[in-house]
Amino acid sequence: MKILKDRTGQIVTKGKDERELACDKASLAGSVSQRACVFCGSRVVLYPIADALHLIHGPVGCASYTWDIRGALSSGPQLHRLSFSTDLKEQQVVFGGEKILTSALVELVNEYKPKAAFVYSTCIVGLIGDDVEAVCRQVGKETGIDVIPVQAPGFAGTKKDGYKVACDALMRLVGTKGSEETIPNSINIIGDFNLAGELYLLRDYYEKMGVKIVSTITGDGRVDDIRQSHKAALNIVQCSGSMSNLAMQMEQKYKVPYMRVSYFGIEDMSGALYEVARFFENESMMNKAIELVRTEVSDLIPKLGKYKETLEGKRAAIYVGGAFKAISLIKALRMIGVQTVVVGSQTGNKEDYKIMKEISDEGTILVDDTNPLELTQFVKETKADILIGGVKERPIAYKLGIGFCDHNHERKLALAGYEGMLNFAKEIYATAMSPVFQFTKS
Numbered sequence: 001m002k003i004l005k006d007r008t009g010q011i012v013t014k015g016k017d018e019r020e021l022a023c024d025k026a027s028l029a030g031s032v033s034q035r036a037c038v039f040c041g042s043r044v045v046l047y048p049i050a051d052a053l054h055l056i057h058g059p060v061g062c063a064s065y066t067w068d069i070r071g072a073l074s075s076g077p078q079l080h081r082l083s084f085s086t087d088l089k090e091q092q093v094v095f096g097g098e099k100i101l102t103s104a105l106v107e108l109v110n111e112y113k114p115k116a117a118f119v120y121s122t123c124i125v126g127l128i129g130d131d132v133e134a135v136c137r138q139v140g141k142e143t144g145i146d147v148i149p150v151q152a153p154g155f156a157g158t159k160k161d162g163y164k165v166a167c168d169a170l171m172r173l174v175g176t177k178g179s180e181e182t183i184p185n186s187i188n189i190i191g192d193f194n195l196a197g198e199l200y201l202l203r204d205y206y207e208k209m210g211v212k213i214v215s216t217i218t219g220d221g222r223v224d225d226i227r228q229s230h231k232a233a234l235n236i237v238q239c240s241g242s243m244s245n246l247a248m249q250m251e252q253k254y255k256v257p258y259m260r261v262s263y264f265g266i267e268d269m270s271g272a273l274y275e276v277a278r279f280f281e282n283e284s285m286m287n288k289a290i291e292l293v294r295t296e297v298s299d300l301i302p303k304l305g306k307y308k309e310t311l312e313g314k315r316a317a318i319y320v321g322g323a324f325k326a327i328s329l330i331k332a333l334r335m336i337g338v339q340t341v342v343v344g345s346q347t348g349n350k351e352d353y354k355i356m357k358e359i360s361d362e363g364t365i366l367v368d369d370t371n372p373l374e375l376t377q378f379v380k381e382t383k384a385d386i387l388i389g390g391v392k393e394r395p396i397a398y399k400l401g402i403g404f405c406d407h408n409h410e411r412k413l414a415l416a417g418y419e420g421m422l423n424f425a426k427e428i429y430a431t432a433m434s435p436v437f438q439f440t441k442s
């Protein structure tokens with residue numbers, strides 16, 4: 001297949017191409033990127049804050065597109081699961097939408113009494129130029145809560161720009177409650193979105209080690225916890241593509257250091273726990289981490305062995321949003337005998353792709369910000385048996401007649417932590433070995 005000329009820098013084959021992979025670029029017009037829009041990026045980050053109101057200022061389609069997008073669970077309030085929209089129509093496009101936004105906000109705040117409100121601007125608001133900031137300020141004064149504008153017209157950049165906008169919105173809350181005093185041995189869990197309750201597993205691991213959790217941003221998020229998150233001694237960032245920016249801003253403003261981790265696969269999950277104990281230079285914490293890892297891994301390995309035996313020699317293509325997740329997936333697949341033949345992400349940076357290349361096998365295709373045509377071709381060329389991705393990759397796998405594993409926001413299966421590794425092995429086994437594929441190969 002011919003690759004669009006301007007895309008060639010964003011694709012390399014390990015062992016064949018020595019050059020670095022080009023990334024951090026705007027999507028090429030006409031290439032139908034697998035990425036989402038700026039607004040979607042901001043929404044996926046902020047959505048799991050469960051006691052906040054989320055109002056989408058725009059046509060109802062934008063709200064529907066991102067409704068319940070992360071499937072993020074809350075241990076308390078469920079306000080985040082409602083998708084409010086000002087449902088802009090032709091009349092507002094011509095005469096402006098500030099009035100409708102003001103009345104919708106006041107009505108919703110009075111009805112639901114949220115701890116704070118996020119107001120998302122979509123493409124159309126970017127075009128008609130409503131002063132969303134001024135409306136938020138005015139309604140905030142009237143209602144006595146923080147009403148935070150999230151300026152995210154879809155067309156204004158990439159999904160990654162939306163992440164940045166969301167981090168800026170969060171920074172308006174961070175540091176607004178509690179003293180400056182740091183809580184010893186405490187962390188914020190940043191960049192876990194509590195899909196299928198994954199955050200509950202992580203919380204449990206950290207608490208067993210004696211680590212205090214000040215806030216979880218944004219999975220199972222609460223406005224008041226985020227307000228005092230500056231008191232944590234350390235930020236632990238998963239999903240670095242979306243949330244590293246928040247950690248960097250908190251480091252600059254509140255001197256909270258951060259580290260990037262991944263919770264997928266035995267190696268990275270254990271590494272995350274050890275790194276935290278090492279950071280606090282706490283012997284008892286380290287011993288508890290060692291004990292926890294020993295117990296979990298000795299229970300898990302024999303269970304994985306059964307799947308590895310059958311899966312040995314299978315080939316996987318990975319295309320996910322975050323590059324750190326892709327790195328973990330290569331390792332997790334190797335652990336169950338599956339070779340990665342294609343790997344890529346929507347938002348990876350140079351450092352991520354360098355690691356990805358280092359740990360990949362010769363011949364692996366690495367691709368940044370791909371599109372359906374390229375991905376289809378790479379899957380065919382490499383004879384992958386399984387595609388691991390999200391909602392936009394699912395139809396590609398089904399059309400090609402190969403197995404698919406949902407490793408994105410829509411899934412309802414916990415894949416993080418030790419329990420998640422077992423679920424992952426079962427999922428890969430079920431899809432790769434499904435008897436249905438004997439009918440798709442002819």
Ligand code: SF4
Nearest residue numbers: 037039062122123154
């Ligand atoms: S691209 Fe624009 S119109 Fe489409 S969902 Fe994003 S904000 Fe809405």
